[in-house]
Structures are given as structure tokens and as C-alpha cells.
Amino acid sequence: xxxxxxxAALPGTxxxxxxxxxxxxxxxxxxxxxxxxxxxxxxRAHFREWRLPIWLxxxxxxxxLLFFFIPSVRALIQAFQLTDPFGATTQWVGFENFERLFRSxxxxxxxxxxxxxxIAQNVLTLSIALLLAFASNHILRxxxxxxxxxxxxxxxxxxxxxxxxxFLFNPRVGPIAHTLQGLxxxxxxxxxxxxxLALIVMAASWKHICYNYIxxxxxxxxxxxxxxxxxxxxxAGPIQRFLRxxxxxxxxxxxxxxxxxxxxxxxxxxxxxxxTTRGGPAGAxxxxxxxxxxxxxxxxxxxxxxxxxxxxxxxxxxxxxxxFRYVExxxxxxx
Amino acid sequence: MRSFYGALAGAGAMLLAGLSPxxxxxxxxxxxxxxxxLGERVEELVKKFNDSQKEYVxxxxxxxxxxxxxxxxxxxxxxxxxxxxxxxxxxxxxTMVNSGAIVPTSDLMAxxxxxxxxxxxxxxxxxxxAIDGKLQAMPFNSSTPILFYNRDHFKAAGFDKPGAxxxxxxxxxxxxKAKGVSKCAMVLPGDYEWSFLENYxxxxxxxxxTKRNGMDGLDTSYVFNKGKLVDQVERMxxxxxxxxxxxxxxxxxxIQLFTSGECSTIIASTASHAAVVAxxxxxxxxxxxxxxxxxxxxxxxxxxxxxxxxxxxxPEKYKAVAAFYDFLAKTDTQVWWHQATGYVPVTTAAYEAAxxxxxxxxxxxxxxxxxxxxxxxxxxxxxxxRIGNSNQxxxxxxxxxxxxxxxxxxxxxxxxxxxARGNEALRRYEQLNAxxx
Numbered sequence: 001x002x003x004x005x006x007x008a009a010l011p012g013t014x015x016x017x018x019x020x021x022x023x024x025x026x027x028x029x030x031x032x033x034x035x036x037x038x039x040x041x042x043x044r045a046h047f048r049e050w051r052l053p054i055w056l057x058x059x060x061x062x063x064x065l066l067f068f069f070i071p072s073v074r075a076l077i078q079a080f081q082l083t084d085p086f087g088a089t090t091q092w093v094g095f096e097n098f099e100r101l102f103r104s105x106x107x108x109x110x111x112x113x114x115x116x117x118x119i120a121q122n123v124l125t126l127s128i129a130l131l132l133a134f135a136s137n138h139i140l141r142x143x144x145x146x147x148x149x150x151x152x153x154x155x156x157x158x159x160x161x162x163x164x165x166x167f168l169f170n171p172r173v174g175p176i177a178h179t180l181q182g183l184x185x186x187x188x189x190x191x192x193x194x195x196x197l198a199l200i201v202m203a204a205s206w207k208h209i210c211y212n213y214i215x216x217x218x219x220x221x222x223x224x225x226x227x228x229x230x231x232x233x234x235x236a237g238p239i240q241r242f243l244r245x246x247x248x249x250x251x252x253x254x255x256x257x258x259x260x261x262x263x264x265x266x267x268x269x270x271x272x273x274x275x276t277t278r279g280g281p282a283g284a285x286x287x288x289x290x291x292x293x294x295x296x297x298x299x300x301x302x303x304x305x306x307x308x309x310x311x312x313x314x315x316x317x318x319x320x321x322x323x324f325r326y327v328e329x330x331x332x333x334x335x
Numbered sequence: 336m337r338s339f340y341g342a343l344a345g346a347g348a349m350l351l352a353g354l355s356p357x358x359x360x361x362x363x364x365x366x367x368x369x370x371x372x373l374g375e376r377v378e379e380l381v382k383k384f385n386d387s388q389k390e391y392v393x394x395x396x397x398x399x400x401x402x403x404x405x406x407x408x409x410x411x412x413x414x415x416x417x418x419x420x421x422x423x424x425x426x427x428x429x430t431m432v433n434s435g436a437i438v439p440t441s442d443l444m445a446x447x448x449x450x451x452x453x454x455x456x457x458x459x460x461x462x463x464x465a466i467d468g469k470l471q472a473m474p475f476n477s478s479t480p481i482l483f484y485n486r487d488h489f490k491a492a493g494f495d496k497p498g499a500x501x502x503x504x505x506x507x508x509x510x511x512k513a514k515g516v517s518k519c520a521m522v523l524p525g526d527y528e529w530s531f532l533e534n535y536x537x538x539x540x541x542x543x544x545t546k547r548n549g550m551d552g553l554d555t556s557y558v559f560n561k562g563k564l565v566d567q568v569e570r571m572x573x574x575x576x577x578x579x580x581x582x583x584x585x586x587x588x589x590i591q592l593f594t595s596g597e598c599s600t601i602i603a604s605t606a607s608h609a610a611v612v613a614x615x616x617x618x619x620x621x622x623x624x625x626x627x628x629x630x631x632x633x634x635x636x637x638x639x640x641x642x643x644x645x646x647x648x649x650p651e652k653y654k655a656v657a658a659f660y661d662f663l664a665k666t667d668t669q670v671w672w673h674q675a676t677g678y679v680p681v682t683t684a685a686y687e688a689a690x691x692x693x694x695x696x697x698x699x700x701x702x703x704x705x706x707x708x709x710x711x712x713x714x715x716x717x718x719x720x721r722i723g724n725s726n727q728x729x730x731x732x733x734x735x736x737x738x739x740x741x742x743x744x745x746x747x748x749x750x751x752x753x754x755a756r757g758n759e760a761l762r763r764y765e766q767l768n769a770x771x772x
Contacts, residue, residue, distance in 0.1 A: 082763065082767055083767075084433070084434065084435075084767060084768070085430065085434070086409055086413070086435060087412075088434055088435035088436065089435075089768065106756075163585075166585035167587070170584055170585070172581065172584070172587065172597070173587060188584075189584065190582040190583075190584035191575075191582065193743070276585060277585055278585060280585075280737065281582075282734050282737040282741055283734045283738070295727075297402070297406050298402050298730060299724075299727030299730050300406075300430070300724075300726060300727060301724075
């Protein structure tokens with residue numbers, strides 16, 4: 001999963017490797033004694049010798065070297081420097097950049113916003129994707145047409161999605177904003193922090209629902225028909241069958257998606273924030289990854305920006321380890 | 336297609352080289368931040384220069400916003416692929432001067448045999464871009480904020496024109512809203528830190544930062560958290576919270592809300608003339624910035640950008656750069672640029688020439704910015720700003736000030752926080768550039 005960290009060092013660069021790296025990394029993190037004996041289901045799949053997997057990984061590792069490892073090392077170095085943007089003067093300042101960061105109230109409020117944003121985005125994305133996956137599995141006519149339509153937002157560039165939503169919800173000229181105002185809601189994301197936050201949560205989720213949806217549709221299809229049919233014969237309705245049988249059986253997918261959604265929310269929502277709110281009003285939607293960009297590329301405070309990327313990297317690493325170590329144990333992998 | 340013509344031109348040039356002693360023209364790159372109509376004007380300007388002689392070719396390349404151009408330049412400079420000329424905004428002055436990456440314009444011009452006299456430029460431009468009388472950058476697009484207003488709206492509300500002071504203007508804006516003439520009596524510009532705070536302090540002769548706003552050294556500190564500047568932010572807060580002043584927000588540009596006829600006034604750069612002329616379908620006009628009652632208003636300060644020459648190129652390239660700057664400083668070029676874009680003429684001669692043409696009689700609003708910039712004798716508070724890390728501090732100040740007028744923080748506290756954040760960045764700049772100007 002640290003593959004996605006590349007966005008922390010280099011905003012806007014596609015990480016891309018998360019899915020492919022899932023297995024080796026899981027082995028790395030989960031090499032505990034009880035795993036070896038009780039490997040079952042998906043966990044049983046592995047390579048019998050070491051050369052082939054290395055070759056298969058090589059291209060990905062090369063890309064990671066260029067877009068993740070080299071930038072990370074540079075970020076790590078810069079985090080301990082005070083430097084002129086043109087590189088004319090560089091001073092080593094020890095932990096000063098970090099001290100400054102942790103002293104700054106602005107940084108902590110950004111962390112708080114990020115927490116709220118990622119959780120809200122995760123809940124919204126996953127629940128809507130589940131609902132849609134459930135519904136589209138029960139549609140008989142035109143199922144593929146519905147699926148195509150549902151997948152379309154994924155093809156839209158984040159910046160375009162952001163601008164579009166910013167315009168639709170613009171309190172002066174946006175049609176949706178006018179509708180909301182017509183309903184008596186004093187909608188104004190330019191002044192109200194919560195409205196702005198809701199807007200970026202919506203924009204980020206809208207872009208990511210399709211991704212969740214594909215995985216959930218596939219997972220729901222792989223739920224054994226025989227079990228569903230026997231439940232049907234026992235008189236269980238579609239909702240009961242979904243909640244009692246399908247949902248528990250797709251938990252590995254849900255778990256995977258929760259991790260991916262957190263990584264997405266933390267590292268890949270920069271473009272959406274930039275296009276929708278630019279971190280405003282008054283920094284209310286300036287999430288951590290946006291602050292890395294703002295401090296590095298707009299205000300040219302390279303030391304602070306680098307220190308922030310290092311903090312994000314560490315955060316991502318901790319999050320990934322914690323999730324795989326503690327959450328995964330409760331997940332049923334024997335699908 | 337372009338490469339096809341390029342190849343054709345190349346072949347033609349080779350043929351010519353074979354036939355005549357003429358050498359191939361020296362090509363230099365000019366990275367700029369002008370987009371839309373202004374971007375087209377830059378293309379025209381460069382074409383004029385390229386057509387005026389055969390030795391040099393300037394290639395203008397739009398690289399996005401000022402921030403993006405600066406970022407691109409830094410990345411290019413670090414990779415040793417920098418262009419010869421780059422346009423950078425007034426706020427980045429110290430960043431550029433202390434970058435170690437530039438050739439001061441005065442030195443370049445003297446060396447190439449086109450000595451340039453700083454005194455031919457108008458005073459507010461010289462005080463910004465010259466150190467000890469030596470120009471560091473080539474003044475290019477200079478502007479200053481003025482008040483654009485919708486005359487139809489003012490008439491409908493029973494006013495002839497906007498009042499000269501804030502004390503007269505505020506009730507007018509309130510009336511426009513109260514009488515239902517417009518739901519948006521004023522729209523907040525995106526660069527309000529420049530127009531509502533920095534220029535406000537210059538015009539009303541209030542210190543913004545110590546050491547003559549940084550002119551006297553890097554050990555300057557912000558002091559805008561007291562007196563009239565607090566009242567000014569209180570005023571912005573009142574205008575925003577009563578709905579008299581609206582925020583454009585993301586997805587639209589503030590000036591569009593003025594040109595579409597939705598908002599009655601905007602305080603914006605005089606360069607907005609280009610947009611207003613192109614889009615406003617109503618009777619509009621402009622006026623000088625409002626000031627405080629009882630104050631003799633001082634000059635406002637410039638915004639916009641200048642052209643910086645980057646180090647690391649061959650002597651022929653610098654000859655081309657000097658020839659291009661020489662062309663830019665010509666009165667004809669300046670008059671054309673001023674009239675085509677709305678920016679102010681940067682030389683005194685160009686202003687006099689435009690006046691002699693009768694241009695301001697036909698286009699009175701085009702003279703407002705010049706008159707306002709040249710008004711009275713500059714005081715220590717209206718010379719201009721020479722602040723390190725200014726781009727960075729600007730973001731922090733805008734964040735705090737908007738927290739104030741959105742009611743998230745008391746105004747005084749927001750300004751204290753802005754000053755504290757600003758001063759921290761100033762001290763860091765001082766630490767990094769110890770011993771420099």
C-alpha cells in the first residue's frame with residue numbers, strides 16, 4: 001500500500017500500484033505463526049519459486065523507484081533543511097521544520113479536517129456503492145446499461161469533476177445551489193465551512209463510488225448461488241438475504257475498499273480540493289495533502305512542505321500496518 | 336503542422352544562409368503568465384518585435400498563472416533548462432533578487448550597449464523594481480486597483496457616481512442593496528489582500544510593515560493589526576455579513592460577476608479594462624480607490640509583474656534579451672501595450688504620448704490608474720512593499736482575514752494571528768538570506 005504514498009511526495013503523480021502490491025505486502029506484514037498453519041481460501045495462493053515473481057515485480061519496482069523512492073528520499077532530506085526555492089542557499093536546521101509544524105494551530109486544524117473528510121468520504125462512498133451494487137444486481141432489464149452509466153464518473157478527470165461541482169453548487173450561479181436555496185437552505189460553501197466540507201466530500205465520493213461499485217458488483221456475483229437459493233427457500237427476502245448472507249461474505253472486499261478509500265481520501269483528493277474549494281473558506285477544506293501542495297508549490301516553503309510529506313508518509317505506513325494487523329483478523333477470507 | 340512549418344522555415348533559413356552572409360536568428364524563450372485576451376496581446380507584442388528586425392526571435396510561452404510560471408522556472412533552473420526571460424509578479428521581487436539566478440536588468444542593458452535610465456519609468460514602478468537606482472527587472476505589466484462601477488445601478492439607486500470616501504461609498508452600496516437595484520452591490524476581488532489592505536494602507540498613509548514596508552531591510556515586521564486597518568477589516572466583515580458585498584467563490588471569476596451586470600461594483604486591477612470592455616453590456620465607468628474621510632489620499636502601489644533575465648545563457652542570447660527590452664521601453668510599444676491591455680504605461684514618455692493623442696479624453700477611465708499612482712508625493716507608507724516570502728505570507732494573511740470577515744474569528748484576533756504568522760515567515764526569510772538586501 002505505501003505505493004500510494006508517492007502522492008505525498010509528489011502531488012498529482014498516480015501511485016497506481018496498490019492493487020498489484022497487495023499480496024506480497026500482505027505476506028510481509030502478516031508473517032505470523034498462526035497464519036502459516038491456518039492459511040485458507042485466498043491466502044493459499046502463492047508462487048512456488050522466487051525468480052518469476054521478482055521479474056513480474058521489476059517494472060513496477062522501477063516505476064516506484066522513480067516516482068516514490070527517489071522523491072521520498074529527497075523529501076526526507078529537505079525536511080531537515082531551510083532552502084531558497086532556487087537552491088541558492090541551503091541551511092541544515094535539524095527538526096525545526098517539524099517543530100514549527102507541530103506548533104502550528106493551522107496544521108492541527110488541517111489534520112482535524114482531514115480526519116472528518118476521510119471518514120465521511122469513506123462512509124458515503126461505501127454505502128452508496130453498496131446500495132447501487134445491491135440494486136443493480138436485482139435489475140433484470142438493462143443491467144449493463146445501468147452499470148455503464150454508473151461507471152462513467154470514473155473516467156472524468158478530478159479537476160473537471162471539481163470545477164463542475166463547484167459551478168453547480170456555486171451559490172450565485174449554480175442550479176443545484178439555487179434549488180437548495182429554494183428549499184430554504186442557506187447554501188453557501190464560500191462562507192460556510194461545513195458546506196464547503198460537504199462539497200468536497202460529495203465531489204470526492206462521486207468520483208470514487210464507481211471504483212467501489214465495480215468491486216462490490218464482482219464480489220456480490222461471487223457469492224455462491226446455492227446458499228442464496230437455500231435462504232430463499234427458507235423464506236428470506238432479498239434484503240434479508242443481502243444483509244445476512246451476501247454482506248458477510250463480501251467483507252474481504254469491503255475491507256479492501258475501506259483501505260483504498262482511506263488512501264484515496266488522504267492522498268489523491270488534491271485535485272478535487274484544488275478545483276472545488278482551493279482549501280477555503282479560510283482554510284476550512286485545506287486537507288493535509290492539499291497543504292503539502294500549497295506550502296510547497298504556491299508559497300515555496302519547501303522545508304515545511306517536505307516535513308509534511310514525511311509526516312504523511314509515516315501516517316500512511318502506520319495506517320496500513322494497523323489496518324492489516326488488527327482489522328483483517330476479523331475478516332472472513334474463505335470466499 | 337507546426338513542426339512542418341518549422342522544418343520548412345529551417346530549410347529556408349539554410350538556403351538563405353547558403354546564398355547570403357545572413358546568420359540564422361538567435362531564438363530566446365519568454366515564459367509568461369498572461370492568459371485569455373492578455374495572452375493574445377503578448378503574442379501580438381512578440382510578433383511586433385520579431386517582425387521589426389531579423390536578428391532575434393522571441394518565443395512567448397504561456398506557462399499558466401504567476402505561481403505556476405514561478406514554479407516552472409524554479410524547476411527549469413534547477414534542471415539547467417531555464418528560459419532567458421520570465422515574467423514574475425511584483426510580490427516575488429525579493430525571491431527573484433536573492434535567488435542568485437538572475438542578471439539585473441540595468442547591468443544587462445549597460446553591458447549590451449542599450450543603457451537604460453531608471454528615471455524614464457514612472458516613480459511607483461522605479462521604487463518597486465529598482466535597488467539604489469538600478470533596475471533589477473524590466474518593468475512590464477504594471478497595474479493598480481481602481482473602482483469599477485455599473486452606472487445604471489447607481490442611477491437607479493439615485494446616485495450620480497460613487498463617493499470618493501468609504502464614508503460616502505458605504506451608504507450608497509447599502510442603498511443599492513436595500514432598494515433592490517442589485518442583490519450584490521460589490522463583489523470581493525480574489526486579490527483583496529492587495530487592493531483592500533496593502534493599497535488601503537498606502538492610500539491612507541498607514542504603516543503596513545516596519546522599515547518603510549521592508550524597503551530598509553529584511554528585519555521588517557508586520558504592523559497591520561492596529562488602527563485603521565482593523566477598522567477596514569471590520570468594514571469588510573460588515574459588508575460581507577450584511578450581504579452587500581458578495582463572494583464569487585470557486586467556479587467563477589469575481590470580475591465576471593461585475594461584467595455580467597449582477598454585481599454593481601468591484602475594486603479590481605486597471606488591467607480588468609480588457610475584460611470589462613469585452614463583456615460589459617451596460618453603462619459602466621470607473622473611479623479612484625475610496626479612502627478614509629479627512630485623509631489626503633496618497634498614491635496607490637503597483638501590482639502586475641516584471642520581466643526577469645535568468646543566468647546561464649550565451650552572450651548572443653543576452654544580446655537578444657537586451658534588444659527585446661529596448662523594444663519594450665520604446666514609447667510606441669508602451670502606448671500600444673497600455674491601450675491594448677489596460678495596464679498603465681510604465682514610462683513617463685508613453686503616458687505623455689497617450690495624453691497628446693487625446694486618448695484619455697475618449698477613454699477617461701484609462702487615466703485613473705496613472706493619476707492615482709502619481710498622486711502627491713509618496714510617503715514612507717506608499718513607496719511600495721519589499722517583503723521576503725511574500726507569496727507565502729500572502730496566503731496566510733488571506734486565510735486569516737477571510738476567517739475574520741466570515742465571522743470565524745474576531746477581527747482583532749485574526750489580524751494578530753496574521754501578523755504572527757507573517758512575522759514568523761519574515762524571520763525565516765531573514766535567517767536564510769542573512770547579509771543580503
